Amino acid sequence: MNKQNxxxxxxxxxxxxxxxxxxxxxxxxxxxxxxxxxxxxxxxxRTSSSTLIEGESAIGTRDGNSQKLELIFEPEIEMKLPFxxxxxxxxxxxxxxxxxxxxxEASQSTVSKLSRRQMLGNQTDVALREFxxxxxxxxxxxxxxxxxxxxxxxxGLKVLDVVNPQDFREFILDDxxxxxxxxxxxxxxxxxxxxxxxxxxxxxxxxHILPEADAAFSFTAPRFVPIAPPGIQVDLRSAxxxxxxxxxxxxxxxxxxxxxxxxxxxxxxxxxxxxxxLFQKMAISNGIPTVTIMPRYExxxxxxxxxxxxxxxxxxxxxxxxxxxxxxxxxxxxxxDGVSKTDxxxxxxxxxxxxxxxxxxxxxxxQTWLTRNPHGFIRDAVDTSITLLLRRTYLNEVLLTEVLWLxxxxxxxxxxxxxxxxxxxxxxxxxxxxDLFYGAQDGLFGxxxxxxxFVFGFEWGI
Amino acid sequence: MNKQTQKTIAIFTLLxxxxxxxxxxxxxxxxxxxxxxxxxxxxxxxxxxxxxLVMEMIDRRGxxxxxxxxxxxxxxxxxxxxVIFYQSPKNVKGTGFLTYDYPKADxxxxxxxxxxAMRKVRRISASDRGDAFLGTDFSYEDxxxxxxxxxxxxxxxxxxxxxVDGHHTIIIEQIPIxxxxxxxxxxxxxxxxxxxxxxxTRKSEFWDVRGNRLKTIxxxxxxxxxxxxxxxxxxVINHKTGHLTNFTFSEVDYSEGIDDxxxxxxxxxxxxx
Numbered sequence: 242m243n244k245q246n247x248x249x250x251x252x253x254x255x256x257x258x259x260x261x262x263x264x265x266x267x268x269x270x271x272x273x274x275x276x277x278x279x280x281x282x283x284x285x286x287r288t289s290s291s292t293l294i295e296g297e298s299a300i301g302t303r304d305g306n307s308q309k310l311e312l313i314f315e316p317e318i319e320m321k322l323p324f325x326x327x328x329x330x331x332x333x334x335x336x337x338x339x340x341x342x343x344x345x346e347a348s349q350s351t352v353s354k355l356s357r358r359q360m361l362g363n364q365t366d367v368a369l370r371e372f373x374x375x376x377x378x379x380x381x382x383x384x385x386x387x388x389x390x391x392x393x394x395x396x397g398l399k400v401l402d403v404v405n406p407q408d409f410r411e412f413i414l415d416d417x418x419x420x421x422x423x424x425x426x427x428x429x430x431x432x433x434x435x436x437x438x439x440x441x442x443x444x445x446x447x448x449h450i451l452p453e454a455d456a457a458f459s460f461t462a463p464r465f466v467p468i469a470p471p472g473i474q475v476d477l478r479s480a481x482x483x484x485x486x487x488x489x490x491x492x493x494x495x496x497x498x499x500x501x502x503x504x505x506x507x508x509x510x511x512x513x514x515x516x517x518x519l520f521q522k523m524a525i526s527n528g529i530p531t532v533t534i535m536p537r538y539e540x541x542x543x544x545x546x547x548x549x550x551x552x553x554x555x556x557x558x559x560x561x562x563x564x565x566x567x568x569x570x571x572x573x574x575x576x577x578d579g580v581s582k583t584d585x586x587x588x589x590x591x592x593x594x595x596x597x598x599x600x601x602x603x604x605x606x607x608q609t610w611l612t613r614n615p616h617g618f619i620r621d622a623v624d625t626s627i628t629l630l631l632r633r634t635y636l637n638e639v640l641l642t643e644v645l646w647l648x649x650x651x652x653x654x655x656x657x658x659x660x661x662x663x664x665x666x667x668x669x670x671x672x673x674x675x676d677l678f679y680g681a682q683d684g685l686f687g688x689x690x691x692x693x694x695f696v697f698g699f700e701w702g703i
Numbered sequence: 704m705n706k707q708t709q710k711t712i713a714i715f716t717l718l719x720x721x722x723x724x725x726x727x728x729x730x731x732x733x734x735x736x737x738x739x740x741x742x743x744x745x746x747x748x749x750x751x752x753x754x755x756l757v758m759e760m761i762d763r764r765g766x767x768x769x770x771x772x773x774x775x776x777x778x779x780x781x782x783x784x785x786v787i788f789y790q791s792p793k794n795v796k797g798t799g800f801l802t803y804d805y806p807k808a809d810x811x812x813x814x815x816x817x818x819x820a821m822r823k824v825r826r827i828s829a830s831d832r833g834d835a836f837l838g839t840d841f842s843y844e845d846x847x848x849x850x851x852x853x854x855x856x857x858x859x860x861x862x863x864x865x866x867v868d869g870h871h872t873i874i875i876e877q878i879p880i881x882x883x884x885x886x887x888x889x890x891x892x893x894x895x896x897x898x899x900x901x902x903x904t905r906k907s908e909f910w911d912v913r914g915n916r917l918k919t920i921x922x923x924x925x926x927x928x929x930x931x932x933x934x935x936x937x938x939v940i941n942h943k944t945g946h947l948t949n950f951t952f953s954e955v956d957y958s959e960g961i962d963d964x965x966x967x968x969x970x971x972x973x974x975x976x
Contacts, residue, residue: 291793380964382973391822418820430969437969497968502813504826504968549826551811556826595828598889599835637760637946638838639768667768667792702793 297698441493521579561588573617654680654687736859749957763945781806833889
């Protein structure tokens with residue numbers, strides 16, 4: 242058992258023990274009340290639960306093949322404990338009839354053992370999506386356990402929303418809420434004067450789940466995957482992952498305030514980049530030229546901030562992040578390991594216009610800049626995307642129509658997502674839409690040009 | 704003085720006395736529209752209040768939707784802060800709506816919406832006061848003002864009297880001060896029937912900016928809670944769409960000290976505890 246697993250068991254045990262200790266006062270109160278109400282009845286009084294059942298099917302519009310037929314069962318339970326504490330758990334059972342998004346038993350090698358899903362065959366998995374113990378002391382909140390922490394102001398794009406890694410089994414088509422990989426985290430939020438301070442300690446070293454080569458949304462664009470010239474053999478090694486419980490932990494700090502109408506935050510995250518860096522080595526093996534790829538995760542400091550304010554019908558929001566020492570693939574033959582290091586500035590500037598009744602028109606500019614630009618980077622030094630969201634509701638918000646369009650100006654590729662959803666009742670919502678990619682195969686979106694799909698689904702809340 | 708004259712004087716004196724002691728309503732000086740509006744807004748609504756609100760929405764075919772919320776309002780000096788937490792159904796549970804309503808008429812409110820599916824507190828524009836509030840037939844302005852009215856946005860006229868739900872009311876007509884305000888509010892004319900004993904509107908009729916009859920709001924089940932007149936039911940009929948919205952308030956409490964922290968973005972995200 243490695244150091245990380247030892248640490249995790251310690252971390253998990255702490256939550257269980259703390260929660261257990263909090264049951265004793267509850268039991269004592271039941272005793273003191275003359276057993277008018279049983280312990281379990283008292284517990285039930287303090288417990289609320291709900292369940293979400295969601296089904297979605299996707300059919301390829303080019304080949305007519307089904308991409309997925311997925312059913313998700315997501316129970317949630319929340320229990321109020323003594324001393325202003327509460328326990329929350331969300332589970333998820335997911336089955337996919339076609340198993341084309343992550344064929345076979347999905348690899349979870351990039352996810353820490355305590356955060357992994359339990360696979361029940363190739364098509365079904367169960368997972369603990371959230372398990373938190375929260376305690377409020379005066380104005381301070383302490384939340385410990387498996388959770389998602391979301392930073393940033395952007396929609397559909399990520400600059401600061403990188404605290405949790407992501408499962409890319411559907412590229413960025415899945416809701417971020419479902420795609421984020423929850424991490425075992427200590428999350429402390431305390432107001433100091435006019436500033437809300439959030440402190441994060443994340444011993445969970447899970448990283449992105451990237452689709453394997455046979456998956457429907459496996460990455461093929463050269464900016465992500467090095468392409469070996471003909472005649473050269475490729476030897477892909479296992480990724481070298483951080484394993485030390487304390488010294489490989491991520492940590493973060495967010496300061497938030499409301500100043501003269503502006504919502505402002507300053508963010509800092511010391512973390513491992515959740516994309517592996519594909520270090521390469523060229524050698525002759527048994528007379529055959531061979532490229533050995535040795536994926537490794539590297540640390541980076543992310544410093545950034547967000548802002549938002551409203552001016553009449555217009556809301557302006559933005560976020561920026563500066564990452565130190567990031568690595569990108571290079572074609573420079575003088576670079577022996579196939580990657581080069583640079584700092585990166587990324588920012589999103591968003592404008593939401595509410596001038597028409599029941600309508601939102603939202604535009605975002607997203608740019609990333611590499612501060613050093615040695616010869617040979619596969620991606621451009623400056624990469625620009627724009628997004629446009631048109632959303633309108635009808636029939637007292639029973640019917641919603643929207644179109645989300647993401648367009649990369651460098652590669653002239655993009656993604657359009659028209660969608661229609663309708664609330665049949667309080668509990669039941671149905672939707673249909675398209676996910677349409679365009680552009681060349683070497684672009685971020687264009688690499689999935691053959692994956693256009695028609696989707697329809699339902700969500701039933703109980 | 705004969706007996707007949709004495710009798711006439713006695714009756715006259717009695718009538719004058721009765722008149723002076725208890726003058727009839729019609730003899731009371733007719734209040735101006737502005738004065739009535741001021742009396743409505745002077746009505747005590749407590750420094751703070753917490754309450755449960757069930758929002759019922761019914762479309763013209765009878766399809767019914769229901770949202771259960773917990774709402775809190777508190778004055779911070781002249782600034783009014785309101786927060787609403789959605790409790791059910793599942794698809795909106797956890798949604799939160801926070802408003803800072805500033806006393807200066809030319810300063811826009813600040814508003815935030817928390818959508819649990821996004822896990823983000825989103826700043827939203829507060830300028831479209833006439834937009835429908837989260838799928839109901841109330842506008843954001845209706846929700847913000849509760850049972851009060853805006854002195855700055857309208858010119859008020861006293862146009863008569865009528866009985867509503869068995870109560871005597873004075874009818875006031877409200878005309879937006881200019882086209883821009885009318886467009887913002889979504890109304891070209893409002894006619895409200897104001898209970899002259901408790902200074903609360905019992906019925907309001909609204910016309911849209913094109914002059915078409917838009918909706919009617921009824922304020923019902925008005926009773927005192929901790930000494931404060933409180934409407935426990937608001938009913939809206941949208942005449943254009945046939946859609947109805949009913950708000951039912953319960954567990955109204957003006958006495959509970961509400962923690963200031965409840966009106967923050969941190970709590971908006973965490974929900975009421």
